Every structure is written in C-alpha cells, then in structure tokens.
Amino acid sequence: MTTNSSSISPNPDPQQPKNSAKRLRNFLVVLAAIALSILLVLGSRQQSEKPSLSSLAVNATPLDIALTNNKPTLLEFYANWCTTCQAMADDIKALEDQYADQVNFVMLNVDNSKWLPEISEFEVDGIPHFVFLNATGEALASTIGQQPRQIMSERLAALVENDSLSTAPMAGQTSPIQPMVKAKADDPRGHGGIPVKQSRNL
DSSP states (O other), X not given: OOOOGGGSOOOOOTTHHHHHHHHHHHHHHHHHHHHHHHHHHHHHHHHHOOOOHHHHHHHSOOHHHHTTSSSOEEEEEEOTTOHHHHHHHHHHHHHHHHHTTTOEEEEXXXXXXXXXXXXXXXXXXXXXXXXXXXXXXXXXXXXXXOOOHHHHHHHHHHHHTTOOOOOSOEEOOOXXXXXXXXXXXXXXXXXXXXXXXXXXXX
C-alpha cells in the first residue's frame, strides 16, 4: 500500500502560536494606550472648563425674583474684567451647587447702569462686593473682596438658618471701580452718566 505524499498535510509552523499570542498582546497594548489617551484628554478638558462670570450671571436668579420668593439671597457685585471676581468663580459655583435650593444667587454687573441704584445703596466701591439679604430682602451683612470658600459657606449656612451674621467688616483683595455717575456722557463706561437714586437704606 503506497501513501500519496501530496495528501499528507505539512507540519504546522511551531512559531505560529507564539506569533498569534504576540499579535494579540500588541493589539491589547494599543487599545489600552488609546483608552488612556482618551481619558487623559477628557480629564484635562474637564479641569480646564472652569465656570466663567458670564455663565454664573446667566444662571443667576434675577433680582426682582430674589426679593419676592421668600428665600435668603447672596448679591454679588462684579465685572467681567475683575480678576478677583474671576478668581472666586469656582468657589461661587461650588456654593451655588451646595445651596441651590435654599439661597438665591444674584449677580449684578457694575458696568451696567441699570444697577446704579443698588451700587449706591450698598456703597459698592470695590468688587467683588457681596451682600447677604434675609428672606424679606433686608441686608444683614456684607463682605468685600476675595474670601475663602469656607467663610462664605459658614455665612450662607447662618443665613439659611436665620442666625445672626457677623457684621464685622471682612475685606479681601478687591478691584476698584470707577463711579459711573461721574463719567462723561460720551464715555461708554459711563452709560450716559445716569443719576443715582437711593432705593433702600441699610
């Protein structure tokens, strides 16, 4: 009985299983590298996306609503050019997240002549300038300049509990503002030199 050599299969390559395992390992390493790169990009993007003063202002409670909804209020006088205000944006956003259902957060831009009565009423000459109002709209305390988040949180907690707030002046780093009432009518920052009227007394 003869054997047909053409029907006998050749011996398998002993390197083939090793090569397949090596290719699979390399493929998994590439996949892991891609996944790690994506996570790093997403992580750095989230860290760089800090809240802006504009986004805080857009999401703020309008003043007229804050004064009528029977919740305490934190007024912040600010300007987009104020570096100290910008430095506190992260903390203010964190405080908003913490007290969103209990406190109105109101942002008043000092460059907007609409807020001249409030700027005069609360004697705002540096920003950020914070005013703590109780549920009936009465001003209980104010804080000027950059403040630690913990201090602001303690004051907001006292405001929510209707506890007394320290009236001792608390001042940190501020950005001075120019009174708009003294500006010339053709000065765009002066907004026409609109006269100031008093609305409420502290």
